[in-house]
Amino acid sequence: MKRKLRQFGDWLERRWVQPAFAGWLCLGLSLFYLGSAANTMSGWLYAISGAALALLGIAAILPPRSLRRLSLERHPIDPVSSGESLTVMLEVHNPQRRPKLLLQLHDEIPPRLGTPPQRVIESLPGGETLRWIYQHPAAQRGIYHWDQVTLRTAAPLGLFWCRRSRQVPGKAIVYPQVLPLQRCPLIDGIGQEENPVFSAYERQVQPASEGLTRALRPYRFGDPMRMIHWRTSARYGELRVRELEVFQSGLDAVIALDTAAHWDAEDFEQGAIAAASLYFYATQIQLNVRLWTAKTGLVKGHRVVLETLAGASFGESETADPIGDRPTLWLTPNAATLENLTASSRWILWARSVPPGLSAGGLAINPDKDLQRQLQSLLK
Structure with missing residues (x-):
């Protein structure tokens, strides 16, 4: 039963508005005063219930209007390796003159990436753009696609919640981890x-004839020791490594x-x-x-x-x-x-x-x- 009520409330919030706790309380009091006025025929009770119902009507109309005409843009997401953090950048633009107050943003990332991040915007002045940059850990390798950002607000009276989704496609690539192998x-x-070319190289790697060595370069971490040219390294005072033509062509x-x-x-x-x-x-x-x-x-x-x-x-x-x-x-x-x-x-x-x-x-x-x-x- 609770699950069905939760689903119905979520449907209301996405399609229209869902009363907050204060909204339910105000609605209950309005109906109570309306019932009392009908029984007692008291004009002041009718006035209270009518004013409360009018306030509820205004509070139900304003949140959807507050979310209109907001434009969102997502910047490309740079790939990362597993265990690192994705850097996601979203821009929210308010093209209207009036400021937008008390907004919640939820980036609906795939469940495999974790809990959707959220951001609260207290005020977005008219004609301005807010840039939201967040870091999100990417623990699992994969290519992730999502296309929705949810906007949620109860402004300005806080009696009704309204939620709307915008299509803002996103793609994140999480590479597998690359282990730094020193030898294999x-x-x-x-x-x-x-x-046979490779075998010939193995027989001649120590003398390093002119036909096998293409160039010499400084030693980089992970280069095999057998590729070091010791006489040149002693002359320059630093390790020099052979670049061999045989690997590229053989x-x-x-x-x-x-x-x-x-x-x-x-x-x-x-x-x-x-x-x-x-x-x-x-x-x-x-x-x-x-x-x-x-x-x-x-x-x-x-x-x-x-x-x-x-x-x-x-x-x-x-x-x-x-x-x-x-x-x-x-x-x-x-x-x-x-x-x-x-x-x-x-x-x-x-x-x-x-x-x-x-x-x-x-x-x-x-x-x-x-x-x-x-x-x-x-x-x-």
């Missing part, structure tokens, strides 16, 4: 078996997230984090790497990859073209799919129990242990 044997060794690798499989929800979040972290590590060491999912196929580019992983979900229908014979790092919870990998590929498996007899060259993830440390560990 899975990526460092991918494609060595079937890539090795074409794929990081594939098995989104067609049925994952545990927490494991899939780890899989998205691992895919993003491995992609950025591979580009950092100048591998020609791309991301593959069952829905989007092969994609490339930091922003495109992050947006793809932000919108990825498990159980997708496999509509993309197959990967082919490229060296692949396969991320999956399904051990049966590992049998189809090429000899130059690697795998990462999320499973509560690892089946015996798995091929070498992969890594079984324990969800209870630190993911970053496991990605930097040696192959199984």
